[in-house]
Amino acid sequence: MAYSDKVIQHYEKPNNVGNFGTTAEVKQRKDVGVGIVGAPECGDVMQLQIKVDDQGNIEDARFKCFGCGSAIASSSLATEWLKGRTVDEGLEIKNTQIVEELSLPPVKIHCSVLAEDAIRAAIADYKKKNGIEN
Amino acid sequence: MTLKLPIYMDHAATTPCDPRVVEAMLPYFTEKFGNPGSRNHSFGWEGEDAVDNARRQVASLIGADRKEIIFTSGSTESNNIAIKGAANMYQKAGPGEGKPRGHIITEIIEHKAVLDPCKRLEKEGFDVTYLEPGPDGVITRAMVEGAMRDDTILVTIMWANNEIGVISEIPEIGALCHEKNVVFHTDATQWVGKAPTDVNTDNIDLLSMSGHKIYGPKGVGALYVRRRRPRIRLVALQEGGGQERGFRSGTLNVTGIVGLGKACELCAAEMDSERDRLLALRKKIEDKVVSELDVVQVNGHPERRMPHLTNISFGFVEGESLMMATKEIAMSSGSACTSASLEPSYVLKGLGVGDDLAHSSLRISLGRWTTEEEVDYAANKIVEAVRKLRDLSPLYDMHQEGIDVSKIEWQAH
Numbered sequence: 197m198a199y200s201d202k203v204i205q206h207y208e209k210p211n212n213v214g215n216f217g218t219t220a221e222v223k224q225r226k227d228v229g230v231g232i233v234g235a236p237e238c239g240d241v242m243q244l245q246i247k248v249d250d251q252g253n254i255e256d257a258r259f260k261c262f263g264c265g266s267a268i269a270s271s272s273l274a275t276e277w278l279k280g281r282t283v284d285e286g287l288e289i290k291n292t293q294i295v296e297e298l299s300l301p302p303v304k305i306h307c308s309v310l311a312e313d314a315i316r317a318a319i320a321d322y323k324k325k326n327g328i329e330n
Numbered sequence: 331m332t333l334k335l336p337i338y339m340d341h342a343a344t345t346p347c348d349p350r351v352v353e354a355m356l357p358y359f360t361e362k363f364g365n366p367g368s369r370n371h372s373f374g375w376e377g378e379d380a381v382d383n384a385r386r387q388v389a390s391l392i393g394a395d396r397k398e399i400i401f402t403s404g405s406t407e408s409n410n411i412a413i414k415g416a417a418n419m420y421q422k423a424g425p426g427e428g429k430p431r432g433h434i435i436t437e438i439i440e441h442k443a444v445l446d447p448c449k450r451l452e453k454e455g456f457d458v459t460y461l462e463p464g465p466d467g468v469i470t471r472a473m474v475e476g477a478m479r480d481d482t483i484l485v486t487i488m489w490a491n492n493e494i495g496v497i498s499e500i501p502e503i504g505a506l507c508h509e510k511n512v513v514f515h516t517d518a519t520q521w522v523g524k525a526p527t528d529v530n531t532d533n534i535d536l537l538s539m540s541g542h543k544i545y546g547p548k549g550v551g552a553l554y555v556r557r558r559r560p561r562i563r564l565v566a567l568q569e570g571g572g573q574e575r576g577f578r579s580g581t582l583n584v585t586g587i588v589g590l591g592k593a594c595e596l597c598a599a600e601m602d603s604e605r606d607r608l609l610a611l612r613k614k615i616e617d618k619v620v621s622e623l624d625v626v627q628v629n630g631h632p633e634r635r636m637p638h639l640t641n642i643s644f645g646f647v648e649g650e651s652l653m654m655a656t657k658e659i660a661m662s663s664g665s666a667c668t669s670a671s672l673e674p675s676y677v678l679k680g681l682g683v684g685d686d687l688a689h690s691s692l693r694i695s696l697g698r699w700t701t702e703e704e705v706d707y708a709a710n711k712i713v714e715a716v717r718k719l720r721d722l723s724p725l726y727d728m729h730q731e732g733i734d735v736s737k738i739e740w741q742a743h
């Protein structure tokens with residue numbers, strides 16, 4: 197499979213790899229939202245964490261991904277786009293924007309869906325921890 | 331010493347042609363172009379001599395008589411002629427008689443070029459048993475014996491598997507078939523030319539082989555058809571000019587056949603030294619990877635495996651990104667014909683390898699010109715790639731935190 201240059205760039209130098217603590221630690225942290233989602237199509241797994249300040253701005257984001265090059269690139273891009281947005285603005289990121297930015301082929305669309313799902317899951321987790329209604 | 335990249339480590343998919351093979355073929359494109367079927371002039375005789383010579387070279391590699399060699403376009407065709415041809419010849423009942431036409435035994439990890447003809451025969455009224463090997467991938471005589479029925483007419487078991495290199499109990503299964511008067515076919519594509527073969531002492535009736543796996547050209551292969559004790563008959567698939575004793579009509583591919591013959595001669599001469607060299611190189615890769623990484627598994631039987639081929643699964647990394655991280659090394663994940671899709675390998679699944687590990691496996695297959703430098707480079711690169719991807723892998727983190735990843739229920743969307 198041929199990858200676009202952007203996918204290769206992200207894949208070779210992914211941005212914001214990591215987490216804000218162990219699974220047990222981040223569960224306790226109210227300023228961190230965690231999303232772990234799996235892609236039923238291929239069994240790939242993405243973990244996205246956001247760190248939110250008092251104003252509801254996403255000040256940092258980290259990811260880890262067990263998945264193909266496109267999934268790694270999608271999550272790397274997602275963390276980049278999340279930083280500096282408010283939590284609600286984060287929800288505006290759509291998988292179609294990721295597809296376009298990375299020039300993903302049709303068989304790789306679900307990899308971008310995985311990233312969108314991870315964003316939603318992380319934000320939902322943050323809101324739930326902080327008692328924020330949707 | 332500078333390495334030339336990319337490095338080719340996919341010799342189970344195909345091999346380069348040996349330059350000595352190409353040299354032998356060249357005159358037959360231009361000066362010696364005659365049709366071996368032309369009986370009336372020297373051009374035809376020249377072609378016929380060349381084909382005869384190649385037939386002798388192929389026969390000699392497998393301990394056969396030259397009259398027992400049928401030239402084909404490769405193993406896919408050899409398998410089709412052998413399996414469909416034998417089933418239709420030895421059927422116990424005709425189509426539409428309302429009972430099974432006969433029973434065939436094969437296994438679930440065969441190449442598609444065996445499985446699909448078997449499925450076709452199933453549709454046409456034959457019963458087929460698909461044996462399941464254990465986790466080591468070996469089909470034993472006892473397994474075949476357990477599946478034998480009164481109406482069994484054909485057993486087809488591959489000699490060495492193309493994805494994991496595991497070697498089944500071929501001479502033993504052949505002996506069983508001969509005791510029971512059942513025709514025995516083996517797809518020996520990955521075996522012949524790399525290990526000693528004698529169709530008589532190994533009890534083979536039908537054997538498929540292909541030129542492009544043994545440093546010969548693509549699009550040419552052979553089928554061995556036993557002529558004595560017992561004489562095997564086949565219903566031909568392709569009809570026409572009656573070439574190849576009527577088993578395979580069509581003007582012979584003289585250049586390809588000359589190349590196949592030469593390739594067989596070279597394999598016979600170099601087999602022993604090549605085997606030791608490749609085995610040492612394969613072990614070097616396996617030892618390096620297994621000693622430097624955790625959660626890795628070399629698939630298939632620890633000893634009953636081909637010297638040039640290894641299949642290794644890596645936990646907590648995903649197969650496609652692993653290929654991407656090791657792109658300077660041409661390897662295959664799963665089998666060559668299916669790695670374009672995202673499906674985990676049916677062969678590894680057939681051994682009971684879990685989806686997680688089957689998804690992240692590499693098949694590395696070495697060849698005549700693989701060097702030790704290349705092997706060292708590849709082994710280091712693989713270790714480095716797996717480490718990099720595990721740094722990225724949420725599953726590896728969880729594994730290290732002691733969480734059982736297989737028990738997690740993922741949030742679906």
Ligand SMILES: Cc1ncc(COP(=O)(O)O)c(C=O)c1O
Binds near residue numbers: 405441540
């Ligand atoms: C075990 C086995 N059988 C059959 C084949 C098909 O051979 P060919 O490409 O010569 O038709 C291959 C090669 O892909 C193989 O490895």
Ligand code: FES
Binds near residue numbers: 237265307
């Ligand atoms: S995430 Fe499944 S193939 Fe990319």
